[in-house]
Amino acid sequence: MFDEEEKPKPKGIQPLDLDMMSIEALGDYIAELETEIARVRTKIDAKKSARGAAESFFKS
Template sequence: MTFKDEFADLEPRAAKPTPKDLTALGVAELQDYIAGLEAEIARARAAISAKEAQKSAAEAFFKKP
């Protein structure tokens, strides 16, 4: 089994979403939309922090004395 074969069944990355049309939204709806986006940003930042911590731990484990 080759490297390419191992990953052949993985899902392709989704395309970037198109920007939402904001013209029809009212102020309250826009505020809710922003709150949802901020929550998603916080979730992404938490995932980045977790991955950086894993990377640091792996680097420390394999660090040459």
Template sequence: MFDEEIKKPKGHEVGMTIDTMSVEELHERINLLEVEIERLKATIEARGATRKAADAAFKF
């Protein structure tokens, strides 16, 4: 019934305000970011493997 409902962000944005988050919410953010870091590392690894395969294919 409020004119403006407070909406929690669904993801983490670098530099976002964290002062009002509970310890539990901060732990959730850390977990979210750790999962994202692992996803990014896996993508980097996969791209490196693809590049190595391409380099090997074009060596004469």
């Protein structure tokens, strides 16, 4: 019932040592991060839609 409250928040993405990466590896890293950003934005949009639907349901 309270599982969500008890979970620790993720610490986030740990930065990599960019000095040790090649130009190609840096490009790949950017692509991975952009893919993750897109995934998170999609999830945010879905949650906003669900919240909006719930709010309109309970207002009526």
